Amino acid sequence: MSRTRTLRVDRIACTGQGLCAELLPELIDLDEWGYPVLKDTTVPDRLRAHARRAVAACPVLALHTDDDRT
Template identity: 70%
Template structure:
């Protein structure tokens, strides 16, 4: 049995650029100050490639995805 990978935001390093929400609107909203709010940290199979792109595009390295636990 494998676990679903999940997204995490480092709120200390995030500067609220909003690119993550543009690239992954299915899982990320922006709050009133422009900082990301995860709708659901679990990344479904069909969104894993998009989640990896959003993580790679984060200029501050504030968005992370873990692999889940077996």
């Protein structure tokens, strides 16, 4: 059984500060108002550390990662 890490944004909590896109530009773009748009919700192994850093840096705790067992 392997694990897939997925990325999600709590759009209600997000205030559009854009730090997540600065720390994880491979997976996150910003829309015209500065809110995150996920390019892909699956976090590749090579970006797991970057994703953890982006989640930890979110000032309003709106960015999350989840482990899915497949």
